Every structure is written in C-alpha cells, then in structure tokens.
Amino acid sequence: MEYIFKSRHDEAHTLIDGFLERHKVRHGLYQGDLYGFLGADFVPGQMKTIKALRAILLDEQGGRCCYCMRRIAGLAPEERSLEHVIVNHPKGEDDYSQYLGKCQQLDAAEMISSAEFLTNQTTPPPYPHSVAYENMLMSCAGRCHLGVGTSFTCNNYRGHKFVYPLPLMSDGASEVKYLKNGFVYWIKETDTENPTVELLGLNYDVLKLIRRIWYKLSSMGLDAADCDRQLVVYEVLGDMLDEGTEDVGVQSLFLFANNDWYWSLLCQYDYFNDASKFEQ
Numbered sequence: 399m400e401y402i403f404k405s406r407h408d409e410a411h412t413l414i415d416g417f418l419e420r421h422k423v424r425h426g427l428y429q430g431d432l433y434g435f436l437g438a439d440f441v442p443g444q445m446k447t448i449k450a451l452r453a454i455l456l457d458e459q460g461g462r463c464c465y466c467m468r469r470i471a472g473l474a475p476e477e478r479s480l481e482h483v484i485v486n487h488p489k490g491e492d493d494y495s496q497y498l499g500k501c502q503q504l505d506a507a508e509m510i511s512s513a514e515f516l517t518n519q520t521t522p523p524p525y526p527h528s529v530a531y532e533n534m535l536m537s538c539a540g541r542c543h544l545g546v547g548t549s550f551t552c553n554n555y556r557g558h559k560f561v562y563p564l565p566l567m568s569d570g571a572s573e574v575k576y577l578k579n580g581f582v583y584w585i586k587e588t589d590t591e592n593p594t595v596e597l598l599g600l601n602y603d604v605l606k607l608i609r610r611i612w613y614k615l616s617s618m619g620l621d622a623a624d625c626d627r628q629l630v631v632y633e634v635l636g637d638m639l640d641e642g643t644e645d646v647g648v649q650s651l652f653l654f655a656n657n658d659w660y661w662s663l664l665c666q667y668d669y670f671n672d673a674s675k676f677e678q
C-alpha cells in the first residue's frame with residue numbers, strides 16, 4: 399500500500415466550488431444526494447466535473463487503486479470506482495464521527511457531514527463530506543474474474559462498512575505488510591472480527607496468488623511480459639504443495655498459466671514486482 403498525500407486542494411476545491419454554486423443557483427437550496435448531483439454536473443465545452451476530479455485523484459495516486467495497488471489508469475471506466483473514505487451515506491452522526499481521530503488528513507479537512515451541511519445551508523468551507531476532495535480516493539472496481547461483474551475487493555466489496563483510512567494515515571501504508579505467500583495484514587489491527595484488510599477483500603484468493611506470483615517472478619529475476627508462464631506457475635505450485643495449501647488456491651493458480659486475461663490482470667499489479675516489498 400502507498401501513503402496518499404492530498405496536496406491538490408486548490409485545484410479540486412475550484413471544481414467543487416463551481417459545482418456547488420451552479421447547483422444552488424439551479425435548485426435555490428443545496429439538495430440531498432449531492433454526490434449524485436455532482437455526477438451530472440458540467441459546464442458546456444468543458445470536461446464533466448466528476449471526470450476532472452477523478453483525473454486529479456488518479457494522478458495523485460500514481461494511477462493505482464488506493465487499496466490493492468492495481469493499475470487502473472488506462473482501464474475501462476467501469477473498472478474504476480470513486481471511494482468515499484467516510485461513507486457517502488452514514489447511518490447517523492456516530493457512523494460519521496467514527497472516522498475522526500484516525501488520521502490527520504481527514505481531521506484537518508474543512509469538512510462536515512453532508513446531513514449537517516444540508517441543514518446549515520452555508521457556503522463552503524466546510525465542505526459536505528459526500529463531495530469533499532479530502533474524503534475521496536480512486537479504487538478499482540474489484541473485478542477479479544473474467545466475465546464476472548461481482549466485486550471481490552476494495553471499494554465496492556467494502557460497501558458501507560467502517561474501515562480504517564489506511565492510505566490516508568501517515569504510517570498506515572508502511573504498517574501494511576505482505577508475506578511471500580501473498581497474504582497481507584495491518585500490523586496495528588486490533589479488530590479481530592472485522593479486520594480492515596479483510597473488509598477490503600485484500601486477501602481474496604486471486605489477489606493473494608497475484609502477489610505470490612510477483613514475489614516468485616521478481617525473486618527469480620523474470621520478466622512477466624516475456625517468460626514461461628507454465629514454469630512460473632509450477633514453481634509457485636511447488637511452494638504451495640510444500641506448504642500444504644488448500645485446493646481452491648491451487649485450482650485458481652492454473653488460471654494464470656492458461657488464460658491471457660488472468661495474466662494481463664497479473665500485469666496490472668506490477669507494483670509488486672519487487673521482492674523487497676515482501677516480508678523476509
């Protein structure tokens with residue numbers, strides 16, 4: 399995982415200010431579901447506001463998913479998803495405030511809950527959290543299987559559940575550790591029932607295999623774009639059998655040897671093409 403430092407406040411606020419102004423002129427008052435209205439906002443002759451905002455977010459994340467590190471810049475739009483760190487529709491004040499005190503970046507943002515913003519009807523700042531730049535990240539859509547629209551990881555898999563805002567926490571990313579067998583965990587996790595990395599699906603079988611294969615590729619000095627895939631897969635299989643890995647993981651492994659789609663998915667995770675990223 400990588401720390402995401404939000405530095406483009408002015409540029410993003412200009413876009414959001416423009417949207418909120420147009421919205422208020424059109425509707426008289428700020429209305430509910432501001433994020434829905436933001437999605438439809440545009441100025442004739444210019445890029446849609448949400449598209450411009452997504453471009454800023456994606457750029458500051460180096461084109462990768464904030465959680466799983468999949469390279470999502472350049473993929474089809476349906477492979478991406480805008481993540482609200484504080485969920486877009488909190489169930490109440492407690493559901494909103496549980497995100498506070500967890501990371502300096504969120505605490506410092508001039509931001510209030512959208513419900514409070516709509517009650518107050520004052521010109522921002524503070525910004526309503528549903529359209530606040532500081533509360534937005536870009537995630538992948540979590541699709542890990544060919545032809546299957548289900549989300550197995552990241553924003554869409556998380557849904558409305560509480561997760562620690564790891565990518566925005568100054569030490570969060572460095573506290574996320576990857577093992578050579580592909581397993582990932584957060585060293586500061588205290589919630590044994592609902593660990594953040596599990597709520598984000600980051601130990602989903604296919605993701606674990608992808609990281610495991612990358613460890614093997616990088617430690618053997620192989621180029622994913624030009625290597626004997628069967629050989630790599632059998633090397634990984636050998637390790638798994640030595641460890642007594644369950645069958646489901648072994649079966650998924652062969653997807654990578656036999657199917658170009660899965661190998662191209664693997665290549666989108668080239669962030670892990672570095673053996674030093676794994677715990678020794």
Ligand SMILES: [Zn+2]
Pocket residue numbers: 463464465466467468537538539540551552553
């Ligand atoms: Zn992801």
